[in-house]
Amino acid sequence: MSMDVYKVIKEIDTQNVIEIIDPCMDDFLYIFDLQKNTMKISQSAVGRFLIPDRILNNASDEILHAIYEEDRAMLAKHMRSITEGKEKIHNLHYRWMGKNHETIWINCRGRVLSDPEDGSPRYLVGC
Secondary structure (H helix, E strand, C coil): CHHHHHHHHHHCCHHHHHHHHHHHCCCCCEEEECCCCEEEECHHHHHHECCCCCEECCHHHHHHHHECHHHHHHHHHHHHHHHCCCCCEEEEEEEEEECCCCEEEEEEEEEEEECCCCCCEEEEEEC
8 A cells, every 4th residue: 555655646746645645534644754854735835834835845843843842852753763763653643733822732643655666754744
């Protein structure tokens, strides 16, 4: 199954995938390219959270600025485990900062898709 999903992500512009599915959901979708440190997220998330755009080119830093300060270390530690291949599932309950600097609790979930050639973590896909 992972190989099929990897092919879809590779062959279709990831932003188009998000734009197709986003109107059908109340959640915010994301695709985090772990090797390139880029993230594409639902446009609706940009309207709600303290993130600059739906495409983040330095994702690990840009996302941390949107995370409630007391939760940053926990998220950074978990993301290191993901990029090191120690974790394959992302399922954390933590706080993001809203556009008006209000605190918003989220349950962020995702799944790691590994590179089919070398098995390294390639994408984190979720909502």
